[in-house]
Amino acid sequence: xxxxxxxxxxxxxxxxxxxxxxxxxxxxxxxxxxxxxxxxxxxxxxxxxxxxxxxxxxxxxxxxxxxxxxxxxxxxxxxxxxxxxxxxxxxxxxxxxxxxxxxxxxxxxxxxxxxxxxxxxxxxxxxxxxxxxxxxxxxxxxxxxxxxxxxxxxxxxxxxxxxxxxxxxxxxxxxxxxxxxxxxxxxxxxxxxxxxxxxxx
Amino acid sequence: xxxxxxxxxxxxxxxxxxxxxxxxxxxxxxxxxxxxxxxxxxxxxxxxxxxxxxxxxxxxxxxxxxxxxxxxxxxxxxxxxxxxxxxxxxxxxxxxxxxxxxxxxxxxxxxxxxxxxxxxxxxxxxxxxxxxxxxxxxxxxxxxxxxxxxxxxxxxxxxxxxxxxxxxxxxxxxxxxxxxxxxxxxxxxxxxxxxxxxxxx
Amino acid sequence: xxxxxxxxxxxxxxxxxxxxxxxxxxxxxxxxxxxxxxxxxxxxxxxxxxxxxxxxxxxxxxxxxxxxxxxxxxxxxxxxxxxxxxxxxxxxxxxxxxxxxxxxxxxxxxxxxxxxxxxxxxxxxxxxxxxxxxxxxxxxxxxxxxxxxxxxxxxxxxxxxxxxxxxxxxxxxxxxxxxxxxxxxxxxxxxxxxxxxxxxx
Amino acid sequence: xxxxxxxxxxxxxxxxxxxxxxxxxxxxxxxxxxxxxxxxxxxxxxxxxxxxxxxxxxxxxxxxxxxxxxxxxxxxxxxxxxxxxxxxxxxxxxxxxxxxxxxxxxxxxxxxxxxxxxxxxxxxxxxxxxxxxxxxxxxxxxxxxxxxxxxxxxxxxxxxxxxxxxxxxxxxxxxxxxxxxxxxxxxxxxxxxxxxxxxxx
DNA sequence: TATGAATGAGTGTTCATTCAT
DNA sequence: AATGAATGAACACTCATTCAT
Numbered sequence: 001x002x003x004x005x006x007x008x009x010x011x012x013x014x015x016x017x018x019x020x021x022x023x024x025x026x027x028x029x030x031x032x033x034x035x036x037x038x039x040x041x042x043x044x045x046x047x048x049x050x051x052x053x054x055x056x057x058x059x060x061x062x063x064x065x066x067x068x069x070x071x072x073x074x075x076x077x078x079x080x081x082x083x084x085x086x087x088x089x090x091x092x093x094x095x096x097x098x099x100x101x102x103x104x105x106x107x108x109x110x111x112x113x114x115x116x117x118x119x120x121x122x123x124x125x126x127x128x129x130x131x132x133x134x135x136x137x138x139x140x141x142x143x144x145x146x147x148x149x150x151x152x153x154x155x156x157x158x159x160x161x162x163x164x165x166x167x168x169x170x171x172x173x174x175x176x177x178x179x180x181x182x183x184x185x186x187x188x189x190x191x192x193x194x195x196x197x198x199x200x201x
Numbered sequence: 202x203x204x205x206x207x208x209x210x211x212x213x214x215x216x217x218x219x220x221x222x223x224x225x226x227x228x229x230x231x232x233x234x235x236x237x238x239x240x241x242x243x244x245x246x247x248x249x250x251x252x253x254x255x256x257x258x259x260x261x262x263x264x265x266x267x268x269x270x271x272x273x274x275x276x277x278x279x280x281x282x283x284x285x286x287x288x289x290x291x292x293x294x295x296x297x298x299x300x301x302x303x304x305x306x307x308x309x310x311x312x313x314x315x316x317x318x319x320x321x322x323x324x325x326x327x328x329x330x331x332x333x334x335x336x337x338x339x340x341x342x343x344x345x346x347x348x349x350x351x352x353x354x355x356x357x358x359x360x361x362x363x364x365x366x367x368x369x370x371x372x373x374x375x376x377x378x379x380x381x382x383x384x385x386x387x388x389x390x391x392x393x394x395x396x397x398x399x400x401x402x
Numbered sequence: 403x404x405x406x407x408x409x410x411x412x413x414x415x416x417x418x419x420x421x422x423x424x425x426x427x428x429x430x431x432x433x434x435x436x437x438x439x440x441x442x443x444x445x446x447x448x449x450x451x452x453x454x455x456x457x458x459x460x461x462x463x464x465x466x467x468x469x470x471x472x473x474x475x476x477x478x479x480x481x482x483x484x485x486x487x488x489x490x491x492x493x494x495x496x497x498x499x500x501x502x503x504x505x506x507x508x509x510x511x512x513x514x515x516x517x518x519x520x521x522x523x524x525x526x527x528x529x530x531x532x533x534x535x536x537x538x539x540x541x542x543x544x545x546x547x548x549x550x551x552x553x554x555x556x557x558x559x560x561x562x563x564x565x566x567x568x569x570x571x572x573x574x575x576x577x578x579x580x581x582x583x584x585x586x587x588x589x590x591x592x593x594x595x596x597x598x599x600x601x602x603x
Numbered sequence: 604x605x606x607x608x609x610x611x612x613x614x615x616x617x618x619x620x621x622x623x624x625x626x627x628x629x630x631x632x633x634x635x636x637x638x639x640x641x642x643x644x645x646x647x648x649x650x651x652x653x654x655x656x657x658x659x660x661x662x663x664x665x666x667x668x669x670x671x672x673x674x675x676x677x678x679x680x681x682x683x684x685x686x687x688x689x690x691x692x693x694x695x696x697x698x699x700x701x702x703x704x705x706x707x708x709x710x711x712x713x714x715x716x717x718x719x720x721x722x723x724x725x726x727x728x729x730x731x732x733x734x735x736x737x738x739x740x741x742x743x744x745x746x747x748x749x750x751x752x753x754x755x756x757x758x759x760x761x762x763x764x765x766x767x768x769x770x771x772x773x774x775x776x777x778x779x780x781x782x783x784x785x786x787x788x789x790x791x792x793x794x795x796x797x798x799x800x801x802x803x804x
Numbered sequence: 805t806a807t808g809a810a811t812g813a814g815t816g817t818t819c820a821t822t823c824a825t
Numbered sequence: 826a827a828t829g830a831a832t833g834a835a836c837a838c839t840c841a842t843t844c845a846t
Contacts, residue, residue, distance in 0.1 A: 004825095008830090027315075029230040033816060043832040045818080054816065084396075106318050113314060117307055117377050151395045158382055161374045162367045162390055169366020170359070176318050181359055189363055193394035194352045195285075233840060235808095244807040246843080255841060406846095410809090429717075431632040435837060445811040447839075456837065508720050515716060519709055519779050556792070560784055563776045564769045564792055571768020572761070578720050583761055591757070591765055594795055635819055637829095646828040648822080657820060807846080815839075822832075 012050045015040050020061050024107045028058055059124050062111050065104045066127045070134060072097045077137045083145030084191070087163075090138075091190075092183040094167065102175045109172065135160055166190060213251050216241050221262050225308050229259055260325045263312050266305050267328045271335060273298045278338045284346030285392070288364075291339075292391075293384040295368065303376050310373065336361055367391060414452050417442050422463050426509045430460055461526050464513050467506045468529045472536060474499045479539045485547030486593070489565075492540075493592075494585040496569065504577045511574065537562055568592060615653050618643050623664050627710050631661055662727045665714045668707050669730045673737060675700045680740045686748030687794070690766075693741075694793075695786040697770065705778045712775065738763055769793060 018040035022031040033054055037044045051057035076090050098105060115128035142159040145151035151159065170186060173179040219241035223232045234255055238245040252258035277291050299306060316329035343360040346352040352360065371387060374380040420442035424433045435456055439446045453459035478492050500507060517530035544561040547553035553561065572588060575581040621643035625634045636657055640647045654660035679693050701708060718731035745762040748754035754762065773789060776782040 011830095032814080034814085037833090044816090045833065046831050048817070049830070109318070110314070113311070117310070117373060145395075149397060152389075152397055154386065154390070154395075155380070155382075157374075157380055158371070158386065159390075159395060161370045161380065162387075165370020166363045166367040168370070169362045172318060173358075173362045179356070179358055179362065181356075185355065185359065186363075188353075189355070189360075189394070191394045191396050193390070193392045194346075194355075194360060195392050196350060196353055234842080235840070238808085245809095245841090246807055247805085249842070250806075413809095434835075436835085439812090446837090447812070448810055450838070451809070511720070512716070515713070519712070519775060554791075554795075556788065557782070557784075559776075559782055560773070560788065561792075563772045563782065564789075567772020568765045568769040571764045571771070574720060575760075575764045581758070581760055581764065583758075587757065587761065588765075590755075591762075594755075636821080637819070640829085647820090647830095648828055649826085651821070652826075807844100809843105809845095811841100811843075813840100816837100818836075819834100820832100822830105823828100824830095825828080 011042070011046075015042060015047055015050060015057075016061055016064075019057055020065075020104060020107065023058060023061065024103065027110070059126070062107060062124050063126050065101060066108060066111075066124075066130055069097055069101060069108070070130050074134065074137065077141070082150070083141050083148065084150055086141055087145075087191075088183070088187050090141075091167065091186050095171065095183050095186075098171050099175065105172065105175055109168065135164070138163065163190060212243070212247075216243060216248055216251060216258075217262050217265065220258055221266070221305060221308070224259060224262065225304055228311075260327070263308060263325050264327050264331075266302065267309065267312075267325075267331055270298055270302060270309070271331050275335065275338065278342065283351070284342050284349065285351055287342055288346075288392075289384070289388050291342075292368065292387050296372065296384050296387075299372050300376065306373070306376055310369065336365070339364065364391060413444070413448075417444060417449055417452060417459075418463055418466075421459055422467075422506060422509065425460060425463065426505065429512070461528070464509060464526050465528050467503060468510060468513075468526075468532055471499055471503060471510070472532050476536060476539065479543070484552070485543050485550065486552055488543055489547075489593075490585070490589050492543075493569065493588050497573065497585050497588075500573050501577065507574065507577055511570065537566070540565065565592060614645070614649075618645060618650055618653060618660075619664050619667065622660055623668070623707060623710070626661060626664065627706055662729070665710060665727050666729050666733075668704065669711060669714075669727075669733055672700055672704060672711070673733050677737065677740065680744065685753070686744050686751065687753055689744055690748075690794075691786075691790050693744075694770065694789050698774065698786050698789075701774050702778065708775070708778055712771065738767070741766065766793060 015036070019031075019036050022036055022039060025031075033044055033047060036057075037047055040047070047057070051060060073090070073093055076086065076093050079086060079089065081089060101108070111124055111127050112131055115124060115131070139156040139160045142151060142156040142163075146153055146156060146159075166189075167186060170179065170181060174181060216237070220232075220237050223237055223240060226232075234245055234248060237258075238248055241248070248258070252261060274291070274294055277287065277294050280287060280290065282290060302309070312325050312328050313332055316325060317332070340357040340361045343352060343357040343364075347354055347357060347360075367390075368387060371380065371382060375382060417438070421433075421438050424438055424441060427433075435446055435449060438459075439449055442449070449459070453462060475492070475495060478488065478495050481488060481491065483491060503510070513526055513529050514533055517526060517533070541558040541562045544553060544558035544565075548555055548558060548561075568591075569588060572581065572583060576583060618639070622634075622639050625639055625642060628634075636647055636650060639660075640650055643650070650660070654663060676693070676696055679689065679696050682689060682692065684692060704711070714727050714730050715734055718727060719734070742759040742763045745754060745759040745766075749756055749759060749762075769792075770789060773782065773784060777784060
């Protein structure tokens with residue numbers, strides 16, 4: 001890759017970074033191309049050199065990062081571990097990965113939210129597809145654990161959603177507010193519940 | 202409240218209902234005032250008599266419903282129950298209440314999401330305030346449980362977020378997709394974890 | 403039709419007039435909506451109240467007038483006259499009608515030109531269709547004249563095109579420059595050529 | 604002219620050829636400089652080396668070809684023939700010349716049309732000037748014919764316009780549609796009308 | 805008081821032109 | 826001299842808001 005090419009990629013990256021920041025802060029519709037241009041100190045036309053439409057700019061931002069995240073997380077599913085150990089590992093990896101993408105996290109969850117809960121004219125079906133693949137693998141882990149008698153008998157979808165819900169809420173809280181926690185804590189609460197042994201019902 | 206006043210409130214309510222439906226279906230930006238006017242069979246100007254801006258109309262819709270939901274849920278916190286029983290009851294009540302607001306739920310969570318995770322120009326600080334009050338009470342319950350030795354020793358904020366995350370994910374999944382579950386299931390998983398007794402660590 | 407309705411029609415007419423002038427002077431593409439707005443002293447949005455797109459505004463201008471012209475000219479074809487007399491009458495009527503539309507004439511011929519000679523993305527197929535209908539009737543007159551032995555034996559299409567070409571050139575010259583001529587002159591020159599009797603040289 | 608100069612002229616010609624094709628196919632406004640650059644396999648900047656603006660490129664194309672056409676047609680006026688014979692010859696030459704420029708014809712007539720009938724910001728005053736010179740010579744021929752008693756007494760401008768109108772309409776119809784005709788036919792129809800002998804009716 | 809026509813700033817996008825390489 | 830990436834004014838069109846009726 002020559003100097004020219006490298007510079008081009010550099011410019012593209014700069015635009016992506018600025019756009020990511022603005023889309024994160026204000027959302028897709030409230031961010032105008034003019035604004036992205038001004039913030040990135042390029043002309044509008046220059047942005048259109050790299051991205052044919054606003055929609056595609058947005059999708060590229062989201063899809064690129066989403067793929068990166070996905071590719072860092074899913075290998076966990078291929079590790080040769082029992083469901084319990086695998087989920088423990090997943091928690092640790094997810095925390096590490098997601099914390100390293102903290103500036104993108106808000107946008108990521110917004111897209112997932114919109115994609116999953118039906119905002120019309122979904123902006124990134126591919127991100128959704130990626131997430132569904134992840135969910136599928138996650139469900140499989142729970143299914144295996146149930147089968148092996150490690151996890152209580154319940155729908156694996158239920159477990160997957162409960163896991164994702166709890167985990168995502170904690171991650172977001174820790175990134176955007178000041179909640180500190182370790183992978184262990186999440187694992188302990190999720191696996192063992194919150195009751196002190198012997199207490200409760 | 203005289204007839205005049207009653208009629209006024211009636212008009213306002215009609216507008217709010219139509220706007221809620223449209224905002225829910227298409228989102229805030231994609232819904233135009235002209236559309237709300239046409240659907241509600243009022244003139245645009247009339248809507249502006251009741252709501253000074255589109256933003257305020259949106260906020261009022263969300264705040265109204267959010268208050269209703271809040272008012273149906275928080276009494277649980279005043280019931281004379283131990284933390285464990287109270288949370289059990291909270292789960293049952295939340296499920297019942299939120300399912301009865303299913304057409305509003307998407308909008309509600311969207312606003313909460315935007316408010317909590319910092320989309321600039323937040324559309325409803327008051328909704329956020331309400332939610333924070335709820336969170337505060339929830340934390341108090343967890344704090345009390347910890348103090349009483351029922352719950353394991355951990356930050357009450359951590360418990361509150363974990364609870365909300367798991368619960369909200371399940372509720373959304375059950376409303377927008379086909380996940381069926383009972384209050385008991387949520388409670389059992391949250392309180393007791395997913396491991397079969399004696400298994401795991 | 404109430405006052406409101408009348409005023410609306412008045413506004414619409416004002417816009418149409420201004421747009422006609424600008425389209426005539428500068429052509430379709432070189433005339434911007436902003437310009438039409440400024441010239442007509444309405445806001446851009448107001449123009450869009452009356453015409454959904456620029457294209458439709460243009461078409462409405464052209465089609466409306468073209469229909470008027472057509473409706474004033476074609477009745478001649480239904481008069482009970484022999485081909486020679488009918489064409490004489492046609493010349494007189496066309497001159498009278500087209501001179502009364504002089505501000506529209508340039509646009510009219512431009513559209514016909516574009517439509518007939520293939521500018522892509524033709525702006526008014528309906529105007530073309532109208533003109534083809536006229537041409538068809540004109541050809542029929544020539545065909546009849548040929549059959550009756552009044553006109554020399556030649557393709558009626560050839561006669562129709564020759565007639566239209568000569569006539570239109572003269573009309574345009576008389577409107578845009580200073581050529582004065584009477585219907586008789588056109589007739590004499592054109593017929594002198596197509597009548598069987600009296601070959602030159 | 605050295606090699607350098609020759610190469611330069613070669614480049615220029617290549618650009619003109621490509622631009623002519625594109626302008627003919629899609630019109631002036633719908634053809635972009637980028638497109639011309641890509642089609643001609645030069646860079647945009649290179650085109651701007653030869654032509655200072657898009658408008659001038661267009662004008663040069665049209666003027667070049669118009670000059671060619673003009674130079675092939677006007678010699679007829681210098682031939683030592685009587686008006687009748689000269690016009691006969693003119694018809695034959697014009698048909699031969701214009702048919703050999705058929706891909707340029709649409710553009711040519713469009714420019715003439717715009718120039719003569721006053722579209723503002725005329726794209727080629729020089730083409731117009733050329734055409735007026737041609738018209739002038741044509742008028743002179745008619746004037747001479749009138750003076751010599753060959754043609755009926757009428758304004759020579761009137762004759763010139765009638766001639767051009769009829770001729771151009773027929774040529775365009777023959778190029779863009781399927782009208783076949785010989786120079787003789789045009790001459791016979793046109794002269795049949797303007798010769799002194801043989802009045803109609 | 806209720807109306808809805810009018811407004812015009814703002815949108816995403818294009819493309820003639822420039823200029824550093 | 827040739828390049829083509831960068832520019833930004835201009836475009837058609839939208840829509841929250843105003844205000845004369």
